Amino acid sequence: xxxxGERPILEARGLTRRFGGLVAVNDFSxxxxxGAIHGLIGPNGAGKTTTFNVISGFxxxxxxxxxxxxxxxxxxxxxxxxxxxxxxxxxxxxxxxxFSVLDNVRVGRHxxxxxxxxxxxxxxxxxxxxxxxxxxxxxxxxxxxxELAGEPVSNLPHGHQRMLGMAVALAAEPRVLLxxxxxxxxxxxxxxxxxxxxxxxxxxxxxxxxVEHDMQAVMxxxxxxxxxxxxxxxxxxxxxxxxxxxxxIEAYLGSIDGAGHAS
Amino acid sequence: xxxxxxxxxxxxxxxxLRLVFLFAILAALPxxxxxxxxxxxxxxxxxxxLVCSYRLLTLTGEWSLGHVVIMGVGAYASALLAKQFGVPVxxxxxxxxxxxxxxxxxxxxxLFRMKGFYFLIxxxxxxxxxxxxxxxxxxxxxxxxxxxxxxxxxxxxxxxLSIDFYEPVNYYFLSLVIVSASLFVLYRVERSRIGLTFHAxxxxxxxxxxxxxxxxxxRTLAFVIASFFAGIAGGLYxxxxxxxxxxxxxxxxxxxxxxxxxxxxxxxxxxPILGVVVLTVINEIVLRxxxxxxxxxxxxxxxxxxxxxYLPNGLESLGPRLRARWRLWRSGPAAGGGELA
Numbered sequence: 001x002x003x004x005g006e007r008p009i010l011e012a013r014g015l016t017r018r019f020g021g022l023v024a025v026n027d028f029s030x031x032x033x034x035g036a037i038h039g040l041i042g043p044n045g046a047g048k049t050t051t052f053n054v055i056s057g058f059x060x061x062x063x064x065x066x067x068x069x070x071x072x073x074x075x076x077x078x079x080x081x082x083x084x085x086x087x088x089x090x091x092x093x094x095x096x097x098x099f100s101v102l103d104n105v106r107v108g109r110h111x112x113x114x115x116x117x118x119x120x121x122x123x124x125x126x127x128x129x130x131x132x133x134x135x136x137x138x139x140x141x142x143x144x145x146x147e148l149a150g151e152p153v154s155n156l157p158h159g160h161q162r163m164l165g166m167a168v169a170l171a172a173e174p175r176v177l178l179x180x181x182x183x184x185x186x187x188x189x190x191x192x193x194x195x196x197x198x199x200x201x202x203x204x205x206x207x208x209x210x211v212e213h214d215m216q217a218v219m220x221x222x223x224x225x226x227x228x229x230x231x232x233x234x235x236x237x238x239x240x241x242x243x244x245x246x247x248x249i250e251a252y253l254g255s256i257d258g259a260g261h262a263s
Numbered sequence: 264x265x266x267x268x269x270x271x272x273x274x275x276x277x278x279x280l281r282l283v284f285l286f287a288i289l290a291a292l293p294x295x296x297x298x299x300x301x302x303x304x305x306x307x308x309x310x311x312x313l314v315c316s317y318r319l320l321t322l323t324g325e326w327s328l329g330h331v332v333i334m335g336v337g338a339y340a341s342a343l344l345a346k347q348f349g350v351p352v353x354x355x356x357x358x359x360x361x362x363x364x365x366x367x368x369x370x371x372x373x374l375f376r377m378k379g380f381y382f383l384i385x386x387x388x389x390x391x392x393x394x395x396x397x398x399x400x401x402x403x404x405x406x407x408x409x410x411x412x413x414x415x416x417x418x419x420x421x422x423x424l425s426i427d428f429y430e431p432v433n434y435y436f437l438s439l440v441i442v443s444a445s446l447f448v449l450y451r452v453e454r455s456r457i458g459l460t461f462h463a464x465x466x467x468x469x470x471x472x473x474x475x476x477x478x479x480x481x482r483t484l485a486f487v488i489a490s491f492f493a494g495i496a497g498g499l500y501x502x503x504x505x506x507x508x509x510x511x512x513x514x515x516x517x518x519x520x521x522x523x524x525x526x527x528x529x530x531x532x533x534x535p536i537l538g539v540v541v542l543t544v545i546n547e548i549v550l551r552x553x554x555x556x557x558x559x560x561x562x563x564x565x566x567x568x569x570x571x572x573y574l575p576n577g578l579e580s581l582g583p584r585l586r587a588r589w590r591l592w593r594s595g596p597a598a599g600g601g602e603l604a
Contacts, residue, residue: 056473058469077472078469078473079473079475079476079478080477082472082473082474082475087473087474087475089473090470090473094467094469094470095470096463096466096467096470097466097467098462098466099462099463099466103459106456106459107459107460107470107471107474107476108474110456110460110471110474111474111475113456117457120451120455120456120457121451121452122451123455125455125456129456168470168474169474172474172475
C-alpha cells in the first residue's frame with residue numbers, strides 16, 4: 001500500500017484496550033507513513049477515539065505496542081510524546097477559553113521556550129520569550145488569525161476556535177499531528193477551508209492522522225484510510241478502494257438504519 | 264495575565280507610584296496603632312504571606328486543606344533548628360521554608376494522583392498525619408503542648424544602630440520586608456511563563472499536557488513554591504510568638520485562610536490581601552469594640568455566605584465594579600455638556 005519501503009513514522013501493533021469487560025480496541029494494527037494524510041474512520045463506537053487516546057498517551061494500552069519513530073512509546077506520558085513530536089488536537093473547541101488568542105498559542109510554544117526557574121524570575125528569559133511570541137504570531141498568521149491575537153477566545157466564532165485549536169497544536173512543532181474530528185460542526189465552506197489548511201500543514205512536513213465522520217472530507221483529503229469496526233481493523237486502503245469495499249458499506253449501511261453516513 | 268502593549272509603560276509608572284504610596288502608609292501605620300494593635304499588625308503581615316502563597320497553588324486549580332499545616336512545618340523546623348542545633352534564626356527560617364517545600368515535594372507523589380475534591384480531602388488527610396506526628400512524638404516536637412521558649416529573632420546591635428525585635432514595631436518592619444520580598448517573587452512567578460502554564464493547567468489540563476506541559480511537574484512546582492513561602496510565614500510566626508503547638512495549625516485555622524481567599528477573591532494578587540486585611544480589621548477592631556470577638560467563627564461564616572451570594576468574585580471585583588458604576592453615573596448627566604465644559 002505504501003510505495004516507499006521505509007519504516008512508518010507511527011505504528012500500532014496488536015493494540016488492545018479494555019475497560020473492565022468492554023474491549024474498546026481489539027488487536028488493532030496500522031502504520032502511518034511520513035508525509036501522509038491518514039484517515040481513521042468507522043461507525044460510531046468502533047473505537048476510534050479510544051485508539052487516539054491510547055496513541056496520544058492518555059490511556060496505556062492493555063496489550064500491544066505503539067511505535068513512534070521506531071521507538072516503543074506505549075504508555076508514555078502525553079507530554080513526553082509531545083516532546084518527541086507527537087501532538088494531538090481535541091474534539092470541539094477545547095481551548096484555554098479564558099486566555100487571549102495569542103496566549104493560547106504561547107502555551108502551545110511550551111516546549112520551544114525553555115528557560116530555568118531563576119531566569120524566569122529575574123526576566124533573563126526575555127529573549128526566548130520574544131522568540132516564542134514571534135513563533136506564536138507566525139503560527140496565527142498561517143491560520144489567518146493574526147488580527148485576532150488580542151481577542152479573548154470566547155469571542156471567536158466556532159470555526160475560528162477550531163482553527164485556533166490546530167494552531168495551538170502546530171505551535172508545538174509536531175512531526176505527527178493527530179486531528180480528532182477536525183470538521184465536525186462545520187458548514188461546507190468552512191470544511192473546504194479547513195481541508196486546504198490540513199493539506200498546507202502536511203506540505204510543511206507534518207504527517208497527519210485524523211479521525212473524522214465527514215465522509216466527503218475524508219475521501220477527498222486522505223491518501224490512505226483505515227476503517228475500524230468493533231475495535232478491530234476492517235479494511236485499509238486508498239479512498240477509492242475503501243469507498244467501494246463491500247465490508248465497509250455493510251459496516252455503515254448494514255446496520256439497522258445507518259443511512260446517510262457513507263456517500 | 265501578562266499584558267504587553269503601548270499603554271504598558273504608563274500603567275507601570277502609575278503602579279510604581281501607587282506602590283510608593285502604599286509603602287509610605289505601611290511605614291507610618293505602626294505609629295498610629297496601640298501596642299496590642301501593633302502585635303495584631305505583625306500577625307496580619309504574616310497572614311498576608313500565608314494567604315498569598317496559598318493563592319499560588321490555587322492558580323493550578325487545586326485547593327488544599329493542608330496549607331496551614333505546611334506553615335506549621337516551617338514553624339516547627341525553624342524552631343527546632345534554632346533550639347536543638349543552635350542554627351542562627353534568620354538562617355533557620357530559610358531552612359524552615361526549605362523543609363516545608365521538601366515535605367510538599369514528597370506529598371506531591373500521592374496527592375497529585377488526585378484532582379479537585381479528592382485532592383482537597385487528600386491534602387486534609389496528609390495535614391492531619393503531620394499534626395498527629397507532632398502530637399505523638401514528644402521528643403522532639405513537644406507533643407500536644409508543642410514547643411515553647413523558641414529563640415527570638417536576634418537583636419541587631421552595632422555602634423549606633425540597635426534594633427530589638429521583641430518590640431512589635433520592629434518585628435512588624437522585619438516581617439514587612441520579608442513578606443514584601445516574598446510577594447515580589449510570587450508576583451514574578453505568576454507573570455512569567457510559569458504562571459501562564461499554571462493557568463493553562465487550571466483551565467484545560469489535557470490540552471496543556473498535549474502540547475508538552477508535564478502537568479504533574481508543574482502542579483508539584485506550584486505546591487512546592489507555595490509551601491516554601493508558607494514555611495517562611497511559619498518561621499516568622501514561631502520566632503515572634505515564641506511558642507507553637509499542633510492546635511495552632513489545625514483545620515480551623517485553615518478555614519480562616521479559605522475565608523480570606525474566597526472573600527478577597529483569587530483572580531488577582533491583591534484579592535487575598537484585601538480579604539485578610541478587611542476581615543482582620545473587622546475582627547480585631549469592629550468586633551472587639553462591640554465585644555463580639557468570641558463570636559468570630561459565627562461572623563466569619565456569615566461574611567463568607569454573604570460574599571459568596573453577593574460578591575462571588577470577591578472584594579477584588581468591588582473596585583472595578585464601583586468604577587464602572589461611577590463612570591456610568593458620571594456619563595449620564597454629563598453626556599450633554601461634557602464636551603463643552
